[in-house]
Amino acid sequence: MSDSITITIDGKEIEARPEQTILEAADAAGVYIPRLCSHPDLKPIGSCRVCVVLCDGRPQAACVKPVMDGMVIENETPAILQHRKNIIDMMFVEGNHFCMFCEKSGSCELQALAYRFGITAPQYPFQFPEKEIDASHPDVMLDHNRCVMCARCVRASQELDGKNVFQSIGRGFERKIGVNGERALGDTEMEATDRAAELCPVGCVVKKRVGFATPIGRRDYDAAPIGSNIEGERS
Amino acid sequence: MSVKKITIEPVTRVEGHGKVTILLDESGQVSQARLHIVEFRGFERFIQGRPYWEVPVLVQRLCGICPVSHHLAAAKAMDGIVGVDQLTPTAEKIRRLMHYGQMFQSHALHFFHLVSPDLLFGFDADPTERNVIGVARKFPDLAVQGVMMRKYGQEIIKATAGKKIHGTGAVPGGVNKNLSSAERDEFLKEIDQMLAWCRGSLKIAKDYTLEHIDELADFGSFDSNHVSLVREDGAMDLYHGNLRAITKDGDNIFDQVDYQDYFKYIAEEVKSWSYMKFPFISELGPENGWYRVGPLARINTCDFIDTPEAEAARKDFLSVTDGKPNNITMAYHWARMIELLHSGEKIRELLNDSDLQGDDLMAKGERRGESVGLIEAPRGTLFHHYKVDENDQVTMANLIVSTTNNNTPMNRAVEGVARKYLSGAEITEGLLNRVEVAIRAYDPCLSCATHAMGRMPLVVELENAAGQRIDRRVRD
Amino acid sequence: MSKPRIATTSLAGCFGCHMSLLDIDERILELIDLVDFDRSPVDDIKHISQRCAIGLVEGGCCNEENVNVLREFRANCDTLIAFGDCATMGGIPALRNNIPLEECVDEAYRAGVTVHNPEKIVPDDPEIPLLLDKVYPCHEVVKIDCFLPGCPPSADTLWTALTALLSGKPIELPYELLKYD
Incomplete structure (x- = not known):
């Protein structure tokens, strides 16, 4: 194509189109850049920092940074892997992630990233913060214990469902997902068919009464690491 | 001579954390002997607020030895919460297969890995040899049998629950997978060998009991009531049934009680010296209402067993006591091996049932707010009781685990053995092991019991009346 | 040459990790050729009797x-391994960490529907150990050399780790052996 440009990721030249982000170009070329808050159906916000790569030597979130011709990107260096591990580690200790009884286990993107990175135990002290469960909605549950503040639910509700059910509120350690209802999720316009109910990467926003329907062995990341589908398309 | 205290800690070759204290009076006679359960978890409280469909997966972590029991008892309770009184045939049979697989592995584990060293080497054998590794060295064929039987049960659990320990197969209203015909064929290949080994194990337990009957009759034994689930026709049924309680002589205290009403019949006393509560039959009160559960109680309470080889073995067992309930503590081992054979027969029966390959896995019903699930776990009747609010969150959980039911009996057994063997005697490791042998007969799962789990290891300390340690024997 | 010694214990866990260790099945016979067991719930050694390798x-x-x-x-x-999610992150017992302990004790011994406790006592005898305010993963109490997560870690995970350690190699877990559930 006439408008195609060339970038380099970890020494490998790949073709890209100027309107793509680094993440999109990498995906198309079969190079997996780990990510958590990013989702192909949602506008990227560069919030979780998992997809940070070195772009001409400077750290950039691959999900928001557009490609430029000749860009040199480092994705799988030891330093970047360590940075990503640190982020995942912090997410584990700042929430209450009890994988052993979580219905998302096996299909959870946070867990899958930790598996991919070979994390055996977090290096930071566990906070065991006090968090709430909002089960007021008849069909959807919000378990703040498992929230990683990716804001996918916020964006999905606005961008895909044409609603405004969720919102990020607070600052710093107090930051959490709030709902635009009088009291709780049950008072909002949320419906079980909303995309916002299915794009949560972890077990925070889940549809009720479907937990554990998929047997162990057939869950998303039981057999192959997260990102394998992208790498599988590598030519 | 002054008052002495003996402490056995940790109690070993049982599952869970416990210790025994024995007080000797001035003349060296045992004045008190207690089994203390030293762990506490708090499941009843921290499960509150969790959504009900998580409970079967969460609560099985009470115990890694019989997680399937908790998984299924909770799933049965949650069937009630989703208004399902009758599962699909495939779901019910998959769950039963899972349960018999667990009964099989648990009984094999207890007999071969934990208890056989006492029976094969004797209570006084060198403690560094008196363990499963010693068995593997001296009796390799038997050790391999034990390992392969446990493995068979564990593989059945994995095929039905997804994992050998802490799986997810049972969900409220059904199961999440069936058994493929390929999986079934693998199990069928080995079932005859398993049954042959069951018969051999049963013979070891029976012969041991009969050869030592005079000693065992007075080894931590006592008369007691017995409780278990039985089927409507009085048959032993380890997965489902109604509650029956009998006296030491076999007379009914209550019978065919719908277990949704269990709390009208059973209460639990709290004592300051144990994290494990002390259940009793309410109408008889704490003094007289305590009872035994588990293999011995089940053989005593049921009218018959619906598999031929186990039924013949049951009749054989009861002939020792002229058809009356057997109250010998050490007869638990024999009873347990009858159940091992029964479980093997049941597994064979189920594997030959094509319903296991069915696709109709889930049933539906009207939501309810409260439900009770009971099951006969390897160690006895297991009670799970939940209330769930309109938001699907658990508001109340009450659990009476199998081993808790045997709390008073285990304490009686400890006291009986202590009085008989330790009074006025020089304390030896072998004598202390006898105390543990009596506890082991109940196959206690003290993790379960405290809604905890772990090892139950033994140190004996002698203290004078002033509390100063004057002697200490550590079992190592 | 004497064999390396192994000691095992279960603290605030469910014993499932020890059960998973037994799930190495016939490899147990290989293991006892490689090592001697010291203190463990499966034997009657109540306290560690001599220096252990693992x-x-x-x-x-x-x-x-x-x-x-x-x-x-x-x-x-020499090498201390935290195995299972309870050891590595507190696990299910740590669910009580953001609930006051008194509430947990109350629910178990005073409020339960089958509790018969007219004097409202709770277990507090000197013979039973004091509960800590919270449940702590092992590495927050002592230095841990190696972590094997899972609830429980599978038998293959444990076997892979132990055989690597015993042959002096680094532990490398393939994808299917690193799980948190």
Whole structure:
């Protein structure tokens, strides 16, 4: 194509189109850049920092940074892997992630990233913060214990469902997902068919009464690491 | 001579954390002997607020030895919460297969890995040899049998629950997978060998009991009531049934009680010296209402067993006591091996049932707010009781685990053995092991019991009346 | 040459990790050719009797006794392994960490529907260990050399780790053997 440009990721030249982000170009070329808050159906916000790569030597979130011709990107260096591990580690200790009884286990993107990175135990002290469960909605549950503040639910509700059910509120350690209802999720316009109910990467926003329907062995990341589908398309 | 205290800690070759204290009076006679359960978890409280469909997966972590029991008892309770009184045939049979697989592995584990060293080497054998590794060295064929039987049960659990320990197969209203015909064929290949080994194990337990009957009759034994689930026709049924309680002589205290009403019949006393509560039959009160559960109680309470080889073995067992309930503590081992054979027969029966390959896995019903699930776990009747609010969150959980039911009996057994063997005697490791042998007969799962789990290891300390340690024997 | 010694214990865990160790099945016979067992729930050695090459700890710390045992293991084992989610992150017992302990005790011993406790006592005898305010993963109490997560870690995970350690190689878990559930 006439408008195609060339970038380099970890020494490998790949073709890209100027309107793509680094993440999109990498995906198309079969190079997996780990990510958590990013989702192909949602506008990227560069919030979780998992997809940070070195772009001409400077750290950039691959999900928001557009490609430029000749860009040199480092994705799988030891330093970047360590940075990503640190982020995942912090997410584990700042929430209450009890994988052993979580219905998302096996299909959870946070867990899958930790598996991919070979994390055996977090290096930071566990906070065991006090968090709430909002089960007021008849069909959807919000378990703040498992929230990683990716804001996918916020964006999905606005961008895909044409609603405004969720919102990020607070600052710093107090930051959490709030709902635009009088009291709780049950008072909002949320419906079980909303995309916002299915794009949560972890077990925070889940549809009720479907937990554990998929047997162990057939869950998303039981057999192959997260990102394998992208790498599988590598030519 | 002054008052002495003996402490056995940790109690070993049982599952869970416990210790025994024995007080000797001035003349060296045992004045008190207690089994203390030293762990506490708090499941009843921290499960509150969790959504009900998580409970079967969460609560099985009470115990890694019989997680399937908790998984299924909770799933049965949650069937009630989703208004399902009758599962699909495939779901019910998959769950039963899972349960018999667990009964099989648990009984094999207890007999071969934990208890056989006492029976094969004797209570006084060198403690560094008196363990499963010693068995593997001296009796390799038997050790391999034990390992392969446990493995068979564990593989059945994995095929039905997804994992050998802490799986997810049972969900409220059904199961999440069936058994493929390929999986079934693998199990069928080995079932005859398993049954042959069951018969051999049963013979070891029976012969041991009969050869030592005079000693065992007075080894931590006592008369007691017995409780278990039985089927409507009085048959032993380890997965489902109604509650029956009998006296030491076999007379009914209550019978065919719908277990949704269990709390009208059973209460639990709290004592300051144990994290494990002390259940009793309410109408008889704490003094007289305590009872035994588990293999011995089940053989005593049921009218018959619906598999031929186990039924013949049951009749054989009861002939020792002229058809009356057997109250010998050490007869638990024999009873347990009858159940091992029964479980093997049941597994064979189920594997030959094509319903296991069915696709109709889930049933539906009207939501309810409260439900009770009971099951006969390897160690006895297991009670799970939940209330769930309109938001699907658990508001109340009450659990009476199998081993808790045997709390008073285990304490009686400890006291009986202590009085008989330790009074006025020089304390030896072998004598202390006898105390543990009596506890082991109940196959206690003290993790379960405290809604905890772990090892139950033994140190004996002698203290004078002033509390100063004057002697200490550590079992190592 | 004497064989390396292995000690194992279960603290605030469910014993499932030890059960998973037994799930190595017939490889148990290989293992006992490679190592000698010291203190373990499967034998009658109540305290570590001599220096051990490997200590396997299941469960976190929920009471004073757990802390004492963990320290005994740290002091006597060259390589101390936290195995299972309770040991590595507190696990299910840690669910009580953001609930006041008194509420947990009340629910179990005073409020339960079958509780018969007219004097409203709770277990507090000097013979039973004091509960800690919170449940702690092992590495927050002593230094841990190696972590094997899972609830429980599978038998293959444990076998892979132990055989690597015993042959002096680094532990490398393939994808299917690193799980948190």
